[in-house]
Amino acid sequence: xxxxxxxxxxxxxxxxxxxxxxxxxxxxxxxxxxxxxxxxxxxxxxxxxxxxxxxxxxxxxxxxxxxxxxxxxxxxxxxxxxxxxxxxxxxxxxxxxxxxxxxxxxxxxxxxxxxxxxxxxxxxxxxxxxxxxxxxxxxx
Numbered sequence: 001x002x003x004x005x006x007x008x009x010x011x012x013x014x015x016x017x018x019x020x021x022x023x024x025x026x027x028x029x030x031x032x033x034x035x036x037x038x039x040x041x042x043x044x045x046x047x048x049x050x051x052x053x054x055x056x057x058x059x060x061x062x063x064x065x066x067x068x069x070x071x072x073x074x075x076x077x078x079x080x081x082x083x084x085x086x087x088x089x090x091x092x093x094x095x096x097x098x099x100x101x102x103x104x105x106x107x108x109x110x111x112x113x114x115x116x117x118x119x120x121x122x123x124x125x126x127x128x129x130x131x132x133x134x135x136x137x138x139x140x
Contacts, residue, residue, distance in 0.1 A: 013102055015103075075090055
């Protein structure tokens with residue numbers, strides 16, 4: 001077994017006092033995503049292109065794999081210029097929680113992409129910070 005075959009997915013979540021509909025808008029509407037993350041393309045139907053532009057030359061490109069409006073969407077994740085094989089998968093979901101909602105993120109596919117634990121850990125650190133920003137934005 002290679003090191004990359006042992007790379008665990010990133011699983012993070014934040015709870016917020018906003019209702020699930022508002023939480024969904026925060027992770028799916030480009031204007032709201034820009035408040036806590038980066039410039040995002042509109043969320044289209046399955047198969048459509050999805051991009052995240054960090055404004056410093058760093059761009060993530062992907063395709064929408066699943067969409068259940070108000071509940072979940074999944075897209076591929078590959079840094080622009082990276083080898084096509086280095087594509088991972090990001091899943092966002094929203095669920096009702098006591099007093100508001102829970103927003104969950106799952107970023108997996110590291111082993112399939114041939115990426116190592118250090119790459120996964122870099123992404124985990126960034127994701128943790130972005131989800132804290134999301135929680136703060138939703139708290140007002």
